[in-house]
Amino acid sequence: MSLEASEFDILLRSALLEAQRQDWMGIxxxxxxxxxxSEGYLxxxxxxxxxxxxxxxxxxxxxxxxxxxxxxxILLALGISAGGILAVSPDARAxxxxxxxxxxxxxFHIEYTGETVDDIEAFYFEPVxxxxxxxxxxxxxxxxxxxxxxxxxxxxxxxxxxxxxxxVTGDNEHSTFSEITINGAEAMLEIADEPGAWNFVIxxxxxxxxxxxxxxSYDYEELIKIAESVTYMPK
Amino acid sequence: xxxxxxxxxxxxxxxxxxxxxxxxxxxRLYAVAxxxxxxxxxxxxxxxxxxxxxxxxxxxxxKIYQRDRREVGxxxxxxxxxxxxxxxxxxxxxxPLDETxxxxxxxxxxxxxxxxxxxxxxxxxxxxxREALELRFVLEYSNKEVARALGLxxxxxxxxxxxxxxxxxxxxxxxxxxxxxx
Numbered sequence: 269m270s271l272e273a274s275e276f277d278i279l280l281r282s283a284l285l286e287a288q289r290q291d292w293m294g295i296x297x298x299x300x301x302x303x304x305x306s307e308g309y310l311x312x313x314x315x316x317x318x319x320x321x322x323x324x325x326x327x328x329x330x331x332x333x334x335x336x337x338x339x340x341x342i343l344l345a346l347g348i349s350a351g352g353i354l355a356v357s358p359d360a361r362a363x364x365x366x367x368x369x370x371x372x373x374x375x376f377h378i379e380y381t382g383e384t385v386d387d388i389e390a391f392y393f394e395p396v397x398x399x400x401x402x403x404x405x406x407x408x409x410x411x412x413x414x415x416x417x418x419x420x421x422x423x424x425x426x427x428x429x430x431x432x433x434x435x436v437t438g439d440n441e442h443s444t445f446s447e448i449t450i451n452g453a454e455a456m457l458e459i460a461d462e463p464g465a466w467n468f469v470i471x472x473x474x475x476x477x478x479x480x481x482x483x484x485s486y487d488y489e490e491l492i493k494i495a496e497s498v499t500y501m502p503k
Numbered sequence: 504x505x506x507x508x509x510x511x512x513x514x515x516x517x518x519x520x521x522x523x524x525x526x527x528x529x530x531r532l533y534a535v536a537x538x539x540x541x542x543x544x545x546x547x548x549x550x551x552x553x554x555x556x557x558x559x560x561x562x563x564x565x566k567i568y569q570r571d572r573r574e575v576g577x578x579x580x581x582x583x584x585x586x587x588x589x590x591x592x593x594x595x596x597x598x599p600l601d602e603t604x605x606x607x608x609x610x611x612x613x614x615x616x617x618x619x620x621x622x623x624x625x626x627x628x629x630x631x632x633r634e635a636l637e638l639r640f641v642l643e644y645s646n647k648e649v650a651r652a653l654g655l656x657x658x659x660x661x662x663x664x665x666x667x668x669x670x671x672x673x674x675x676x677x678x679x680x681x682x683x684x685x
Contacts, residue, residue, distance in 0.1 A: 272683065276672070276682065277640060277668075279618060279621065280621070280636065280640050280668065280671070281640040281641055282618075283618060283621040283622045283625055284581075284625055284633075284636060284637050284640055284641050285574050285577040285578060285581070285641060286577070286622045287622045287625040287626045287633075288577035288578075288580050288581055288584075288637075288641075289573075289576065289577040289580075290622065290626060291626060292535055292576075292577070292580050295531050295534045295535055295538075296531060296576040296577070296580065300530055300531065300534055301530075302530060303530055303533050303534075303537075303543075304543075305533075305547060306543070306544065306547060308547075309547040309551065312551060313551070316551070316554065316555065316558075317522060317525065320518065320521050320522075320525075320554075320558040321514070321517070321518070321521075321558055321559075321561065323555065323558070324555045324556075324558035324559035324561075325559060
């Protein structure tokens with residue numbers, strides 16, 4: 269066998285893949301058992317698979333591009349409405365300062381830029397109010413990054429409560445957005461256009477360095493009530 | 504308008520292909536990650552990151568899928584393996600740079616060709632070199648990207664790739680395989 273360097277590299281690529289196949293043959297060719305994925309993973313997966321390329325595009329985009337788009341977003345998407353609010357409302361200025369808000373063709377992206385917490389006790393927030401029949405069915409062990417709690421009723425309807433996210437991405441093609449306040453803080457309400465799709469309430473609390481969201485296919489007015497009742501409950 | 508319709512159709516077809524790939528490989532990639540990491544939570548993170556990377560480089564995936572579907576499995580295992588090793592590196596759970604290479608004895612009962620022997624050698628070579636070669640030649644990273652992925656300087660990454668490649672060529676030559684001007 270007589271090879272040029274480039275031919276060897278093609279052979280090497282193929283051999284590296286074949287070595288990988290042989291190393292993991294049992295797993296690649298077997299059916300294997302269905303893993304018992306965590307609730308948190310299943311929620312992330314559902315979001316990802318609903319729009320995989322949009323989600324991936326957001327994850328892969330360099331930070332400087334986000335910053336450029338953010339500037340455009342603040343100027344164009346929020347426009348006069350946000351300008352008016354910014355002129356009079358210290359809370360709104362805080363909201364814009366602490367979050368990077370992107371409004372793109374088919375999704376929005378909010379990134380929390382304030383000081384974040386590094387103490388797991390800071391995650392001990394719970395809603396005092398829940399609609400009748402809902403109870404906790406899943407709760408993350410708080411770590412230093414993120415915490416999810418899921419509440420469900422007997423009909424299988426779930427309400428998700430996240431805190432500590434660095435960023436939130438969502439669909440903006442099939443929803444209606446409005447600015448609201450949650451206990452005086454600027455917040456975003458996203459109401460799904462289609463019945464059964466998720467509604468979102470997203471807000472930040474800069475005093476504790478955290479972004480929160482409550483989301484569900486349940487009535488959005490109830491989600492607002494839940495968000496307004498979120499209280500620090502040390503354990 | 505026609506271009507827009509075609510691009511929408513293409514987008515839907517891509518999504519369909521990706522969802523089929525995800526359904527087929529999710530648990531396999533999870534099993535690979537579990538083998539390397541031993542932690543269900545970290546393995547979920549590794550699988551999610553792998554899938555996001557594949558979706559964000561979907562044109563690369565399609566090229567492989569169209570060229571030779573048998574390569575899809577080992578290609579995505581290469582990605583999840585690298586992500587898992589990266590998690591271990593960040594936690595200081597990797598072995599220090601290991602250059603020892605326990606070279607397997609060639610199978611004398613059958614005449615091996617150079618390709619089969621190359622595969623055997625890769626399977627036995629130190630992970631330090633193998634991972635650098637995988638990033639460079641399988642995932643087609645530039646030297647700069649390999650450096651960033653492995654936390655090395657660009658020069659060190661280039662040297663590691665070059666040395667790994669040279670070790671394989673040298674070993675094949677020592678065993679009498681003719682490789683020409685490589």
